[in-house]
Amino acid sequence: MNIASVRRPIIPPTPPRAPDNLSFFGRLAVIRQNMIATWGQRAYEEEIIQGRFFLHKSFILNQPDAIRHVLLSNYENYTRTPAGIRMLRPVLGEGLLLAEGHAWTHQRRTLAPAFTPRATANLVPHMTAVLDETIAKLDVRTNEPIDLREIMQRMTLEIAGRTMFSFGMDRHGPTLRNFIMEYAERLGRAYFLDMVLPVSWPTPMDRARARFRTRWTEFVAMLIAERRAAGKKAGAPPRDLFDLMDEARDPETGKGFSDEQLVDEVATMILAGHETTATALFWALYLLALDPDTQEEVASETCGEHLDSMADIDRQKFTRAVVDETMRLYPPAFLVARAARGKDVVAGAEVNKGDIIMIAPWLLHRHEKLWDQPNAFIPKRFMSKEPPDRFAYLPFGAGPRVCIGAPFAQAESVLALARLIGAFRVELVDANPVIPYGVVTTQPDHSPLFRITRR
Known part of the structure; x- marks a missing residue:
């Protein structure tokens, strides 16, 4: 994709790239600290890289057609790796993100009506109300150093709470944030035994994660109980995501969710819905602070716009391009790892049962054969008449398991x-x-301080 730019684009900082000859154990040592830093220059240049992962082969795929095959054409042959399951199951349970087979099909069909464009449009007033409050709070903090990352986390958590339950997160937000920080700092990191043992063999960290899960699910169940106690007027239309999910029925079987399943679905939507959006907004604000000219283009586009409906959001073409480019440079899910259930052929390479397929949006979005100036911040590349290949740009995944909440997240961002x-x-x-x-998502190594001034 060729991009013409009048001014020289900014190139934001990235971790040093690993030596291509980094040893297996050297790579393992880096993985726990920063998975992004384990990849060398070859990973940004070659279409497929084959290696070894203990008794199995591993493949890094940067070829869109090969990725299409794994995520779409033959997706049923690939499942999450043991390490991936261990990292996510304690917080997401058997919700949509981790479910497989018939369980996943049932959940996807049941949840689909809650995430249609029309359903998302009905939730925009919840978003705008929180944004009004956030802007009012920021108004009294102009010209002083502020932590916009923390503010984005609180704001998106409040949006998640109101769109899910129609109540604010003033009382519960700190507890929820503590759960997230506790998990990310220790339990959400991959340890050696997590990667080499089958899921059925518990590791010492699995026991700690199980204790965490008990406390976490009790907390989510308490939120659901509080929302149910608030009730809903008979015959009234759904007012939030919880109404839609609680009333949802599989169109083929007529079955809804049990209370236990609902806890996992709610946990999935709250976590996926607020943490990844907060991170994307932080990176967008960081990039715009580095690039004042692009920031002024965003401000110019929004000038005079009230922005309180989906139609208003859809008119923000350049702002949408900034969000898209931010998620290209800083994809929330930096790695998708899959284990082969059976034999296959991918990009001419033989894949056997147990082999590991790695599709890394971090690499894919910065690959030198797929993008012009891959490390530069150029939002207008997403306004080109030649859009990127669908399987070269994966901020929300692709194929049948593409993120169901992508339209919601894009509208909110x-x-x-x-x-x-x-x-x-x-x-x-x-x-x-x-x-x-x-670690779990693409996070900053520290929260820089910003200064804001009223326009």
Whole structure:
């Protein structure tokens, strides 16, 4: 994809690339700290890289047709790896993100009506109400150093709470944030035994994760009980995602969710819905602070716009391109790992049962054969008449298991960025480069301080 740019685009900082000859155990040592830093230059240049993972082969795929085969054409042959299941099951249970086979099909069919464009449009007032409150709070903090990452986390958590339950997260937000931080700092990291033992063989960390899961599911069940106690008027239309999910029925079987299943689905939507969006918004604000000219283009597009409906959001073409480019450079899910259930052929390579397929949006989105100036921040590449290949750009995955909440997340991100930049000029106070690192999502290595001023 060729991009013409009048001014020289910014290139945000990234971790140093690993030596291509980094040993297996050297790579393992880096994985726990920053998975992104384990890849060398070859991974950004070659279409397929074959290696070994203990008794099995491993493949890094950067070829769109090969990725299409794994995620779409033959997706039933690939399942999550033991390490992936261990990282996610304690917080997501058997919800949509981890379910397989008939369980996944049932959940996907049942949840689909809750995430249609029309359903998302009905939730926009919840988003705008939280944004109004956030902008009002920021108004009294202009010209002072602020942590926009924390503010984005609180804001998206509040949006998640209101769109899910129609109540704010003032009382429960700190507890929920503590759960997330506790898990990410220790339990959400991959340890050696997590990667080599079958899921049926518990590791010492699995026992700690099980204890965490008991406390976590009790907390989510309490939120659901509080929402049910608030009730709903008979015959009234759904007012939030919980109404839609609680009333949802599989169109083929007529079955809904049990209370236990509902806990996992709600946990999945709250976590996936607020943490990844908060991270994407942080990176977008960081990039716009580094690139004041692009920031002014966003502000110019939103000038005079009230932005309180899906139609208003859809008109923000350049802001949407900024969000898309942000998720290209900082994909929330930096790695998709799959284990082969049976034999296959991918990009001419023989794949056997147990072999590991790695599709890394971090690599794919910066691959030198797929993108012009792959490390540069150029939002207008997403306004080109030649869009990127569907399997070269995977911020929300692809195929049957593409993120069901993608339209919701995109609407929220565009709306929030447009409203915030329309209200404030954003600049960095902290001169230290912010380095992305991959643990569960693509996080910054520290939270820089910003300064905002009213436009």
